[in-house]
Amino acid sequence: MTARRLRIGVMGGTFDPIHHGHLVAASEAAVALELDEVVFVPTGNPGNKKVISSSEHRYLMTVIATAANPRFTVSRVDIDRPGVTYTIDTLTELSKLRPDSDLFFISGADAIAQILAWKEVDRIWPLAHFVAVTRPGHQLQLPQVKEARISQLEVPALAISSTDVRNRAAVGKPIWYLVPDGVVQYIAKHKLYRGHGDSVHN
Numbered sequence: 001m002t003a004r005r006l007r008i009g010v011m012g013g014t015f016d017p018i019h020h021g022h023l024v025a026a027s028e029a030a031v032a033l034e035l036d037e038v039v040f041v042p043t044g045n046p047g048n049k050k051v052i053s054s055s056e057h058r059y060l061m062t063v064i065a066t067a068a069n070p071r072f073t074v075s076r077v078d079i080d081r082p083g084v085t086y087t088i089d090t091l092t093e094l095s096k097l098r099p100d101s102d103l104f105f106i107s108g109a110d111a112i113a114q115i116l117a118w119k120e121v122d123r124i125w126p127l128a129h130f131v132a133v134t135r136p137g138h139q140l141q142l143p144q145v146k147e148a149r150i151s152q153l154e155v156p157a158l159a160i161s162s163t164d165v166r167n168r169a170a171v172g173k174p175i176w177y178l179v180p181d182g183v184v185q186y187i188a189k190h191k192l193y194r195g196h197g198d199s200v201h202n
Contacts, residue, residue, distance in 0.1 A: 006101040009038035010128065012078070012090060013107075014051050014162070015058045017187060018065045019179045021160040023072075025133045028155040029106050030071055033131065038106070039094070040066055040074045047084040052166060053192055055079040064182040086119045091127040103128040109140040109152060116143050125149070135159065169193035 011026050018040070026038045042058045043051075051058070059079055066072035077093045078085045087105070094103060105128040112132035115121060129149040132142055136154045143150065160178050168175050170193050176184055187193065 003100070006036045006098070007034060007104065008094075008098055008101040009033065009035040009104045009106050009131075010041060010091070010094060011038055011106045012041045012043060012087065014046055014049060015040070015042045015062045016051050016053050016162050017058070017165055017179055017183055017192070018062045019160045019162060019165055019183075020177070023065060023069075023180070025106060025153075025155045026072065027069070029104070029131055029133070029153055032153055033104055035071070035104060036101075038072050040072065041078050041090055041094075042074070042076075044078040044081055044085045045083065057186075057190060057192060061183050061186055064186055065180045067182075088118070088120045088124055088127075091124065095127055104131055105129070106131045106133060108132070109134040109138075109142070112150060113140050113142055115148075115150075116145070122147075166193045170195055 009026060009029050011022065013022060015022065026040070029035065030038050040062050042055065042062050044055055059074065059076060062074050066074055075094070078090055081089060081093070091103060091105065109132035112130055115130065118124065125145070125147040129151070132140065132150060132152045134140060134152060134154050136156060139152070142152060165175050165178050169187055175187070
């Protein structure tokens with residue numbers, strides 16, 4: 001009898017900081033797609049995206065935020081790999097680490113809509129099923145590629161953004177209930193985002 005292959009969600013992002021929108025999306029995807037595990041993968045060097053906090057701070061905030069859910073884990077594959085982070089490298093490495101698993105890459109629908117511009121996109125299709133997360137009632141035209149496995153999933157609570165959290169923290173406004181309690185305390189302890197105002201959404 002062949003053992004059932006595990007179904008693993010891969011939730012990538014800068015997580016600067018991780019917030020409840022990320023966690024709700026991962027939780028909803030886990031139920032909808034019957035995932036055995038969701039691996040959060042903080043980006044190492046995102047290249048074209050501004051990152052305020054060090055990779056170590058972002059990794060530790062992600063660990064704190066996901067600790068209470070036994071289905072959530074955190075991977076350092078992107079943080080420990082030198083150079084710019086690309087999805088093809090993330091999925092290639094995870095597929096080698098988890099050869100017994102089918103991978104489901106979970107990302108915002110706006111990012112998935114641009115997938116054809118991703119590095120080595122033709123090599124990406126066999127590595128994962130892609131899940132485009134949207135707000136209820138917000139539909140995007142997703143790429144139609146014969147080899148691609150792309151589905152759309154509506155989830156609540158996606159109005160929160162890391163940009164808003166950073167901007168609130170920068171001016172001393174409360175961020176309680178936008179991010180997990182432990183992350184609020186971590187940001188305060190390490191004085192993250194003080195004096196940083198920005199307008200790049202993630």
